[in-house]
Amino acid sequence: MAIPEELISRLRSARSVAVLTGAGISAESGVPTFRDAQTGLWAKYSPEELATPEAFRRNPKLVWEWYAWRRQRVGSVKPNAGHVALVRLEELVPEFTLITQNVDGLHQKAGSRHVLELHGNIRRSKCFDEDVVVEGWEDSKEVPPRCPRCGGLIRPDIVWFGEALPERIFAEAEQASAKCDVFFSIGTSSLVYPAAGLAYSALSGGALVVEINPGATSLSTEASYSFREAAGKFLPELVRKIPGKA
Numbered sequence: 001m002a003i004p005e006e007l008i009s010r011l012r013s014a015r016s017v018a019v020l021t022g023a024g025i026s027a028e029s030g031v032p033t034f035r036d037a038q039t040g041l042w043a044k045y046s047p048e049e050l051a052t053p054e055a056f057r058r059n060p061k062l063v064w065e066w067y068a069w070r071r072q073r074v075g076s077v078k079p080n081a082g083h084v085a086l087v088r089l090e091e092l093v094p095e096f097t098l099i100t101q102n103v104d105g106l107h108q109k110a111g112s113r114h115v116l117e118l119h120g121n122i123r124r125s126k127c128f129d130e131d132v133v134v135e136g137w138e139d140s141k142e143v144p145p146r147c148p149r150c151g152g153l154i155r156p157d158i159v160w161f162g163e164a165l166p167e168r169i170f171a172e173a174e175q176a177s178a179k180c181d182v183f184f185s186i187g188t189s190s191l192v193y194p195a196a197g198l199a200y201s202a203l204s205g206g207a208l209v210v211e212i213n214p215g216a217t218s219l220s221t222e223a224s225y226s227f228r229e230a231a232g233k234f235l236p237e238l239v240r241k242i243p244g245k246a
């Protein structure tokens with residue numbers, strides 16, 4: 001496909017690049033999307049019924065087991081060519097911020113270093129009462145396990161529906177988006193705020209905004225470029241075209 005010269009030259013001279021990713025970048029790794037993930041035992045529950053603090057209060061065992069099942073499914077998947085191309089892009093630009101809505105940890109697994117996880121990570125857990133990350137706990141039969149400090153219940157460190165994003169991480173994402181020279185929105189439906197607002201901060205700051213998504217979104221008509229492509233195909237081709245820095 002034709003990649004515009006303007007995009008290549010803006011990337012070559014960019015001081016700062018920010019990237020926002022969503023579920024679409026992991027699609028080619030075989031990570032089921034939120035809704036597609038509801039199969040087998042879990043098909044009768046909707047994610048909105050399980051991914052909330054109220055659901056956890058009501059039935060902590062059910063919610064814990066649902067996440068254990070999702071964690072196991074994500075554990076066996078590998079980063080794809082899209083994740084790998086973003087690792088390369090980080091090496092090519094002076095300042096690089098990778099902001100992700102995904103909780104699968106595939107960017108870090110691929111080798112990306114400066115990653116801001118807006119919605120948490122499925123492999124991490126925290127105390128429901130103290131809101132502090134818990135690294136290890138006593139291996140008892142209890143489900144969910146209990147916090148070794150306060151005895152409260154342990155929950156996944158994921159931003160649930162109705163919960164606020166981690167404040168400092170979001171502030172850093174906002175800052176990186178507002179000041180970058182090129183901003184990418186990759187594999188996200190651009191529906192869920194505040195993450196979806198980052199592209200608009202980038203536009204207001206004068207950045208070139210580039211969307212990569214096989215489908216149209218509300219950002220498509222606002223973006224400087226909107227490529228109807230799969231990330232795993234488009235990104236390696238784009239990154240290869242940054243000669244002189246490659």
Ligand code: APR
Nearest residue numbers: 022023024027033101187188189190192213214215230231
């Ligand atoms: N490459 C790029 N984009 C793709 C690909 C691909 N190979 N395959 C699918 N997509 C696009 C889809 O067209 C869609 O627009 O990825 C997007 C995925 O959209 P969503 O499933 O809505 O995912 P996301 O935008 O990450 O959702 C945001 O919503 O449920 C919450 O917390 C959850 O983080 C999630 C947030």
